[in-house]
């Protein structure tokens with residue numbers, strides 16, 4: 177199989193939405209696609225067999241966590257992540273940069289790279305654009321990302337510009353370093369630029385001109401209002417090459433998927449669907465419901481009428497409610513399966529809508545029906561999760 181290819185199957189005439197096909201050494205991905213996140217080389221509480229059964233076409237694993245534990249050298253001894261975790265489909269690893277900036281203690285950025293202390297044991301570590309290419313070669317994912325700097329929100333234009341320029345120099349170093357490793361791996365560039373539209377466009381053009389077969393959009397969904405995130409994307413997309421796949425890094429609630437597709441994004445990843453599931457939040461076409469609330473106590477029907485997932489085909493909402501209330505292990509699995517399937521069905525429906533020329537209608541109907549979690553609720557949850565994140569994710 178060819179190591180990497182991207183073809184556009186259809187484009188929406190009224191928006192920037194497109195449907196495409198990505199070929200990787202471990203299989204084909206139909207876009208738009210949602211990528212479940214397996215932080216520790218496992219999508220929490222769901223087996224690879226179950227991931228296949230819900231229709232996952234590609235999953236993401238986190239380089240930062242895996243390099244610290246169990247270590248990329250050990251994973252390489254097992255033939256890479258695919259055989260280590262028994263997932264034979266396409267896989268993407270991030271660069272570890274985002275976690276260094278959000279989890280690593282006492283980080284120090286220089287032109288060479290970033291020095292930080294492990295959040296696990298405080299041991300000193302260094303990442304450079306070159307070492308990240310070696311680590312990701314050991315992990316062996318199909319799509320890999322280079323070390324970048326994510327400035328967070330809020331930040332000044334000067335901070336954003338400096339971080340973007342370093343990210344660009346590191347991108348060129350990563351391209352050069354990658355040549356000594358595995359040619360079957362595909363390196364995407366990461367667009368940065370903070371919350372400045374001109375910087376975003378500059379970054380998109382600079383990285384779009386380099387020989388990256390695809391591009392990830394980084395540094396968004398880091399605490400800014402949603403409206404600002406979409407504004408940045410509206411500025412970025414027209415500056416991106418049409419014929420390269422576009423990955424919106426770390427973004428992936430149901431409404432994000434629907435809106436992001438219209439702004440030209442092809443690939444989405446986010447821990448949100450599995451994380452909210454573990455806390456009792458399950459997706460339905462009308463919005464997120466809390467399965468723990470009393471209204472499900474006697475509900476004989478499934479969580480979502482018409483859902484074809486394993487959970488909804490076999491269990492009443494009342495039983496899932498009971499499992500969630502008693503914090504039984506099986507709940508985490510059943511809840512996660514439903515939410516991942518919801519995201520993958522949504523991605524598939526978006527693709528069908530684009531192929532049949534109905535994306536704008538699909539988007540408008542979905543958004544009219546679906547009530548997203550309010551920004552206030554999201555902010556409160558984000559703070560709660562941030563506090564617990566260093567231990568759990």
Ligand SMILES: [Zn+2]
Pocket residue numbers: 479480483484485486487488489513514517
């Ligand atoms: Zn379901």
